[in-house]
Amino acid sequence: MTSSLPIPPSPPPARKPRLNPSSFLLLGLIRAGVQSGYAIRRAIAQMRMDIFWATTHAQIYPQLARLEDGGYIARRDDPHGDRQRNAYSLTESGERAFLTWLGVSEQPPMELRDEGLLRLGFADALPPARALDLVVQLRKRAEEAEREFREEIIPVSESFLQLGIRFPSVVGHLGADYQRWAASRLAALEQELRSDPTFAARDQE
Amino acid sequence: MTSSLPIPPSPPPARKPRLNPSSFLLLGLIRAGVQSGYAIRRAIAQMRMDIFWATTHAQIYPQLARLEDGGYIARRDDPHGDRQRNAYSLTESGERAFLTWLGVSEQPPMELRDEGLLRLGFADALPPARALDLVVQLRKRAEEAEREFREEIIPVSESFLQLGIRFPSVVGHLGADYQRWAASRLAALEQELRSDPTFAARDQE
DNA sequence: GGAAGCATGTAAAGTGTTACATGATTTT
DNA sequence: AAAATCATGTAACACTTTACATGCTTCC
Numbered sequence: 400m401t402s403s404l405p406i407p408p409s410p411p412p413a414r415k416p417r418l419n420p421s422s423f424l425l426l427g428l429i430r431a432g433v434q435s436g437y438a439i440r441r442a443i444a445q446m447r448m449d450i451f452w453a454t455t456h457a458q459i460y461p462q463l464a465r466l467e468d469g470g471y472i473a474r475r476d477d478p479h480g481d482r483q484r485n486a487y488s489l490t491e492s493g494e495r496a497f498l499t500w501l502g503v504s505e506q507p508p509m510e511l512r513d514e515g516l517l518r519l520g521f522a523d524a525l526p527p528a529r530a531l532d533l534v535v536q537l538r539k540r541a542e543e544a545e546r547e548f549r550e551e552i553i554p555v556s557e558s559f560l561q562l563g564i565r566f567p568s569v570v571g572h573l574g575a576d577y578q579r580w581a582a583s584r585l586a587a588l589e590q591e592l593r594s595d596p597t598f599a600a601r602d603q604e
Numbered sequence: 605m606t607s608s609l610p611i612p613p614s615p616p617p618a619r620k621p622r623l624n625p626s627s628f629l630l631l632g633l634i635r636a637g638v639q640s641g642y643a644i645r646r647a648i649a650q651m652r653m654d655i656f657w658a659t660t661h662a663q664i665y666p667q668l669a670r671l672e673d674g675g676y677i678a679r680r681d682d683p684h685g686d687r688q689r690n691a692y693s694l695t696e697s698g699e700r701a702f703l704t705w706l707g708v709s710e711q712p713p714m715e716l717r718d719e720g721l722l723r724l725g726f727a728d729a730l731p732p733a734r735a736l737d738l739v740v741q742l743r744k745r746a747e748e749a750e751r752e753f754r755e756e757i758i759p760v761s762e763s764f765l766q767l768g769i770r771f772p773s774v775v776g777h778l779g780a781d782y783q784r785w786a787a788s789r790l791a792a793l794e795q796e797l798r799s800d801p802t803f804a805a806r807d808q809e
Numbered sequence: 810g811g812a813a814g815c816a817t818g819t820a821a822a823g824t825g826t827t828a829c830a831t832g833a834t835t836t837t
Numbered sequence: 838a839a840a841a842t843c844a845t846g847t848a849a850c851a852c853t854t855t856a857c858a859t860g861c862t863t864c865c
Binding site: 417419421453454455457458479480481482483 | 823824825826827828832833834
């Protein structure tokens with residue numbers, strides 16, 4: 400900390416910014432051949448990866464800069480006409496970091512952040528008919544989400560099967576099956592509530 | 605927009621800070637009779653409400669101050685010996701805001717933030733045996749979570765049934781059933797992968 | 810007397826969202 | 838010629854986590 404020490408002329412050591420799940424999402428996509436920030440955005444949207452880990456372009460671009468800064472990815476110019484574009488590729492260090500992350504054995508618990516379920520937990524404050532509406536809403540939301548999985552996400556993820564890439568499809572089916580399960584579980588809850596005398600009797604309260 | 609207009613000497617209008625799901629979590633608990641910040645922490649932990657909406661005490665205390673500031677809750681001193689304590693109660697305005705939120709018909713889509721599923725989507729980068737490990741890990745996590753729901757969360761939530769408060773228990777059972785479903789779905793995936801020749805053949809790679 | 814639990818706060822750093830901002834190329 | 842899409846970035850704000858900080862009370 401003394402200012403009299405001669406400053407060694409060494410190159411600035413590569414800062415190693417902390418990597419978080421968003422970083423690994425980017426590393427994984429770049430590793431899979433998705434080269435530009437914009438293409439990453441599109442890939443995330445198409446496969447609805449934002450369901451498991453949301454990211455917007457306002458995070459992607461600074462994050463790419465940080466990853467480059469840390470030596471995990473390499474950038475080269477890849478203009479298209481006069482329109483600039485950056486093409487990124489994984490460095491050895493990035494490959495190592497990504498595979499290490501994939502192999503880690505402890506999983507942080509999943510987070511479910513759902514305003515709908517939060518509301519449901521407080522539904523005793525509503526008149527029974529409104530509480531029932533809430534359950535119906537949640538069931539419809541699950542049905543809608545299942546449709547989206549089957550019609551949009553699974554077809555995209557299955558297009559990778561021919562390249563020998565199977566896990567995006569595995570996750571797509573998992574997501575769709577979950578939504579179907581949730582819809583039927585919520586439908587059962589609906590029936591249960593409707594058939595409850597205390598509940599049904601005060602239906603117009 | 606002219607600067608020559610005389611400024612009316614109206615009293616500073618009560619700031620109405622924007623309410624977010626965390627705010628409603630607090631309002632809902634205070635409404636249910638949970639009076640202090642510390643008691644809110646405990647209630648959230650015991651019922652694992654943090655599964656649907658995570659909140660720590662570093663958010664709770666400033667948030668309570670904001671809600672009081674906005675006139676949604678009223679504070680009174682409630683010391684215990686020499687140890688200070690604040691007791692909050694809902695104002696009419698807070699009651700209205702809470703019920704309005706509960707009755708809103710559009711639900712933001714649920715967010716499923718899960719590093720485990722994010723990893724699974726990239727599992728093609730792992731040797732098959734490691735990918736299988738990941739599935740096993742996720743299944744065990746679900747089994748563990750189910751146990752916690754059945755042993756810790758459901759008993760607490762069912763203790764409210766005698767007070768006529770049923771929805772915490774509804775949500776507890778929903779959570780437990782979901783974990784059970786996830787565990788069996790992941791077990792099926794495990795079997796499917798093990799019986800896949802391409803996959804099983806390279807088990808030691 | 811010490812540990813565990815009760816009780817409340819702040820500071821700093823990190824993460825995430827929305828809006829602002831710009832400009833090129835391709836499609837209709 | 839206009840609209841859609843490609844492409845990249847920044848600024849301001851909001852939200853979240855982790856660590857720091859303090860002091861009382863109850864139980865062992």
